[in-house]
Amino acid sequence: xxxxxxxxxxxxxxxxxxxxxxxxxxxxxxxxxxxxxxxxxxxxxxxxxxxxxxxxxxxxxxxxxxxxxxxxxxxxxxxxxxxxxxxxxxxxxxxxxxxxxxxxxxxxxxxxxxxxxxxxxxxxxxxxxxxxxxxxxxxxxxxxxxxxxxxxxxxxxxxxxxxxxxxxxxxxxxxxxxxxxxxxxxxxxxxxxxxxxxxxxxxxxxxxxxxxxxxxxxxxxxxxxxxxxxxxxxxxxxxxxxxxxxxxxxxxxxxxxxxxxxxxxxxxxxxxxxxxxxxxxxxxxxxxxxxxxxxxxxxxxxxxxxxxxxxxxxxxxxxxxx
Numbered sequence: 497x498x499x500x501x502x503x504x505x506x507x508x509x510x511x512x513x514x515x516x517x518x519x520x521x522x523x524x525x526x527x528x529x530x531x532x533x534x535x536x537x538x539x540x541x542x543x544x545x546x547x548x549x550x551x552x553x554x555x556x557x558x559x560x561x562x563x564x565x566x567x568x569x570x571x572x573x574x575x576x577x578x579x580x581x582x583x584x585x586x587x588x589x590x591x592x593x594x595x596x597x598x599x600x601x602x603x604x605x606x607x608x609x610x611x612x613x614x615x616x617x618x619x620x621x622x623x624x625x626x627x628x629x630x631x632x633x634x635x636x637x638x639x640x641x642x643x644x645x646x647x648x649x650x651x652x653x654x655x656x657x658x659x660x661x662x663x664x665x666x667x668x669x670x671x672x673x674x675x676x677x678x679x680x681x682x683x684x685x686x687x688x689x690x691x692x693x694x695x696x697x698x699x700x701x702x703x704x705x706x707x708x709x710x711x712x713x714x715x716x717x718x719x720x721x722x723x724x725x726x727x728x729x730x731x732x733x734x735x736x737x738x739x740x741x742x743x744x745x746x747x748x749x750x751x752x753x754x755x756x757x758x759x760x761x762x763x764x765x766x767x768x769x770x771x772x773x774x775x776x777x778x779x780x781x782x783x784x785x786x787x788x789x790x791x792x793x794x795x796x797x798x799x800x801x802x803x804x805x806x807x808x809x810x811x812x813x814x815x816x817x818x
Contacts, residue, residue, distance in 0.1 A: 581596075583658075584596050584597070584659065584660065587658040587659050588659065590658070591655050591658070591659065591794060591797075591798065592798055593659075593798060593801055593802060593805075594802045594805075594806070595802075595805055595806070596805075597659060597661060597801050597805050597810070597811065598805055598808070598809065598810035598811075599810060600635075600637055600662070600810035600811060600812040600813075601635050601637070601810070601812075603812070603813070603816035603817065604633070604635075604816075604817065607817060607818060608631060608632040608633055608776075608817060609632070610626050610628055610631070610632075610751060610818060611626050611628070612626040612627045612628060613627060613628050613629055613630070616628075616629075616754070618736070618737060618738040618741060619738055620738055621738075621741070623745070624738075624741040624742065624744075624745055625729070625741055625744050625745055625749050625750055625751055625752045626751060626752065627736070627741070627752045627753075627754060628751075628752075628753055628754065628778075629753075629754045629755055629756040629767060629777070629778055630756050630774060630776045630777050630778060631776035631778070631814070631817045631818075632776060633775055633776040633817065634775060635775060635776075635812075636775050636808050636809050636810065637775065637776065637809060637810050637811070637812035638773060638775075638776070638777050638778070638779055638804055638809050638810075638811060638812070639664065639776075639777070639778045639779065639811070639812060639813070639814040639817075640661070640662070640663040640664070640779050640781065640800065640811055641663065641664045641665075641666060641730070641753065641755065641778055641779065641780055641781070641814065642663055642664070642665050642666070642780075642781050642782060642783055643665075643666045643668075643692055643730065643780065643781070643782050643783070644666070644667065644668050644671050644692060644696065644782055644783055645665070645667045645668060645671040645672040645679065645692075645783050646671045646782070646783050646784060646785075646788075647782075647783040647784050647785040647787075647788075647793055648674070648675050648678040648783070649783075649785055649792060649793045649794070651792065651793070651794050652792075652793040652794055652797070653678075653681055653682060653685070655793075655794050655797060656685070656797070657685050659801075661797070661801065661811050662686070662687075662811060662812060662813035662814075663687060663811070663813075664687070664688055664690060664728070664813070664814045664815065665679070665682060665687055665688070665689050665690060666690045666691065666692035666728070666729075666730040667679065667689055667690070667691070667692050667714070667718070668692045668693055668694065668695065668696040668714070668732070669693075669694045669695070669713070669714055669717045670694065670695045670696065671696075671783075672717075676721050679721075679722070680721070680722065683722050688726070688728070688813075688814075688815050689718055689722050689726065690718075690726040690727075690728040690729065690730070691711060691714045691715060691718065691726045691728065691729040691730070691747075691749065692714070692729075692730055692732065693710040693711060693713075693714050693731075693732055694709075694710050694713045694714050694717070695710065696732045697710060697732060698732065698733060698735055699731050699732065699735060699736055699737070699739075699740045700735055700736065700737040700739075700740065702739075703739070704739040704742065704743060707739055707740055707743040708743035708746060708747065710743075711729060711740075711743050711744050711747045711749065712743070712746070712747040715747050715748060715749075725748055726749070727748070727749065727750040727751060727818075728749070728750070728751050728752075728753060728814075728815075728818075729744045729747075729749040729751070729752050730752065730753060730754065731752065734754050734755075736752070750818075751818055753778055753814065754778065754780075755767070755777075755778045755779060755780035756768065756773075756774070756777040756778055756779070757773060757777060757778075757779045757780070758779070758780040758781065759779055759780070759781050759796060759799060759800045759803075760781070760789065760796060760799075761784075761789040761790055761791035761792070761795045761796045761799065762789075762790055762791070762799075764799075764803065773803075773804065773807060773809060775809075776817075778814065779800065779804075781796055781800070784796075
């Protein structure tokens with residue numbers, strides 16, 4: 497019998513090549529599908545397919561749904577900042593300032609420790625309200641404080657409100673009682689009203705009991721008229737003795753801030769020899785007008801803001817640091 501041997505090698509090679517080609521095509525198609533799914537998934541995550549800002553995919557148990565960035569909220573916030581800045585620019589121009597006042601930094605979360613300035617102590621000062629002229633801080637801020645209440649200029653209230661400049665008032669009743677409503681408007685804008693005694697006397701010349709009547713009496717007036725007893729007290733003329741601080745403590749006072757600079761319509765005065773403003777300095781002025789000054793309270797504020805802004809200082813709220 498003749499055996500015929502058939503050569504199958506060419507057929508086998510062709511079959512292998514066909515199978516390999518089909519496999520490559522399948523892999524390419526699979527990769528294309530996987531790539532398309534990945535793109536669609538990323539697009540869904542980025543855009544937030546669902547209207548509520550989620551991916552539209554039900555999360556596994558215990559997992560939070562992914563949220564899209566709050567784009568509208570950010571846009572609204574940015575628009576609000578731009579509008580606020582434009583308003584401050586317009587207000588600075590309207591009130592004749594050389595430049596827009598600087599915005600103060602956020603109040604410190606940890607308040608600085610307030611102690612009595614060296615040389616300002618009284619006998620037995622431990623436990624009494626600290627007397628200080630500067631708040632310990634590295635931030636380039638100063639604090640504006642205004643005393644007594646003689647001048648009641650509506651333009652001053654408008655200026656400070658439009659410029660959004662914080663300040664602290666120290667009031668004496670014999671002047672404030674002429675128009676309690678004026679200082680209520682001030683309080684309603686966020687200004688803290690503090691104690692400067694009933695009749696603005698030279699306190700060290702009075703007995704302890706009379707000093708206490710002056711201080712506690714003003715505490716009562718401010719609480720009755722404005723709803724809250726102050727924590728801050730400034731002695732008239734900056735003069736005090738041990739009885740003053742003991743009486744202040746008995747009346748609920750925690751701090752007795754003085755000042756490091758004083759600003760008038762036409763000049764500045766300094767406590768320090770080098771006549772420089774320092775971070776945390778307390779600046780004093782008064783409620784005064786043309787009867788006492790060669791100008792108005794807005795004129796004084798203009799001088800104050802032009803100088804501190806030019807030197808890189810923002811005006812902060814004293815109570816935020818205490």
